[in-house]
Amino acid sequence: MGDGEGPCGGARYRVRYGWQRGTRRPGSQLSDLLFLPADDPGRGNDWLTAVAGHYAADAWKFEKPRGWSWYSDMVRAANAGSADPIGEADLNKTMRSIWDTEGRHHEQAEPGSDEFEKLVAVQQQRMRVNAEAARRERAEARPERPKMLIGAEFLSMDFGGVLWRVDGLLAEGGNVLLAAQAKAGKTTLRNNLIKSLVDGDPFLGQFKVSPGGVLAVFDLEMPDTMAQDWLRRLKIQHPERFMYVPMLGRGASLDPTDPESVAEWAADLKAAGVTTMLIDCLSPLLAAFGLDEDKPSQVRPLLEGFNTLKRQAEVRETALIHHMGHNGTRARGASSLLDWPDAIWDLTKDEQDRRYLSARGRGVDLSKTALEFDPETLALTLADAPEAEKPELKKALGRFPDLVRQHFARYPAPLSKNKIAEAVGGNKKAVLASVDYLVANDELAYGPKGYGPPTGVLPGL
Known part of the structure; x- marks a missing residue:
């Protein structure tokens, strides 16, 4: 909870809506306003206006500005703390008026204006605070630096474990x-x-x-x-x-x-x-x-x-x-x-x-x-033994695995087995067996559109 005294704080609303301090009135900070006794006669429309002004200003102080829901919840909670809270109709009217005014104030700040520069300064400070907080967090979590070892020392060390x-x-x-x-x-x-x-x-x-x-x-x-x-x-x-x-x-x-x-x-x-x-x-x-x-x-x-x-x-x-x-x-x-x-x-x-x-x-x-x-x-x-490593299978397939590889090296789009056999030509049975062989060897993969290279390109080609 902030005090609302920043470049876009609640003071503007207190002046605009006639809030005046008296002998039993709180100070200008939000905490003073909220600690006013529940039955104090000062908790009227002017008081609500000042509180709403603070919360509207505070909503824009966060890195990601908080919205209407947060703002209205906070103002409603403050109003509910009064022995004689402001009625719903007047409450909504006051909240909406101040919220809209605060929003226009931020949206209409022209680059180069004093108000724009104040907003930039607030944002820069927020970024600096966040960066410093992150740096300190990293520093607290940082492990002890390892010792630098001479190569001969490292190679002679016995770690006492298995490979x-x-x-x-x-x-x-x-x-x-x-x-x-x-x-x-x-x-x-x-x-x-x-x-x-x-x-x-x-x-x-x-x-x-x-x-x-x-x-x-x-x-x-x-x-x-x-x-x-x-x-x-x-x-x-x-x-x-x-x-x-x-x-x-x-x-x-x-x-x-x-x-x-x-x-x-x-x-x-x-x-x-x-x-x-x-x-x-x-x-x-x-x-x-x-x-x-x-x-x-x-x-x-x-x-x-x-x-x-x-x-x-x-x-x-x-x-x-x-x-x-x-x-x-x-x-x-x-x-x-x-x-x-x-x-x-x-x-x-x-x-x-x-x-x-x-x-x-x-x-x-x-x-x-x-x-x-x-x-x-x-x-x-x-x-x-893996199917792809059986020498008798490699011998039986002959040159056809290479022909399938060459086809997909030129045309990587997936195909059905029959389309692959048509594209490669020759012994259809050997081509189909070669597709199975390459799948077993992770050189081809089966997907929704058929068989093709797992990453679009066959390894080594």
Whole structure:
């Protein structure tokens, strides 16, 4: 609540509408007006005019001016505090007259006029205050600067860890983004990862896992009862090695951009001995804070917040799950999502409802490989070899994969399989098989308009 004495304050209204101070009258500040006793005879039309003038002026002092709703609520509340409040008709008339006058005053200030310069000065001061407040906020949240290390010193350091948390898929100390198509089985894959990290079983029956510490699972999607049932069916041998955090409907309690929230969660994670975080999934968290997943300026601070939480909690790895978009070729949303992780896992399914996993990143390279599912145990295992890596298949297809590549290098528009066969020519069966081969190798993708390069251009061409 301001005192209304700025360049567009309530003094103008007090003079215009004849407010005069007397022996029992308040001072000119808004606080004086509001503290006048409820039964004081001075709480009449002139008093209401002065109060409305203050609030009308105050409404324009905010960076985003407050509107009629705020103004009228404040004036009505002040009037209601009188033992004999002004009637509704007179109240509305006074509020509207002063509000319109104040609005014209701001809208009609001509550049170069004294009034315009006063308004500019107010706005500049507000911007300076906001900038200084932001600077102090950043300074309070700034972590300690790391020590500069001579190259020889850094290369001789023993970090005492393993190179891989999940062999070939998740590096020690790394971040992984699991992007999954809708209903492709991301929760089943997540639960299989939980079991492997907790019990030390090979992930998907193939990838060696280095167990250690405690896993924290932030579940923002599944109901508690369903999550419990699915995890029980996996028969986890060491449930004491993971912490389950039921976050459905509670996403706003985990704010990685708020230093206080980060400090509280970091303390809890550190006390529990957590070394790996799994967050399932990103969308509810974005929704909880009203963030747009397509805007890097909103997504990137959240991702950097996860890194801050990792550092403060002394957590080594983070696995973040997100939904796919873009015709099922990559995680939907801002490109920042692809910059943040050290590795990206893609979980997809085909027209026959078969599931596939592929992965890429720093030291990570898994071609699209089929997953086998046991409905009794909910266990997933990796097929023996990716279709795209079978040498006998490459030999049988001959030159036709290259012919399909050459076609899309010149004409990247999606086509049906039959149209591709017509465009390429030759052995139709070999062309159709080549399309399947290139899809399995992530060189082509299937979308609403047919088959085509995932990003519009085939890699390497």
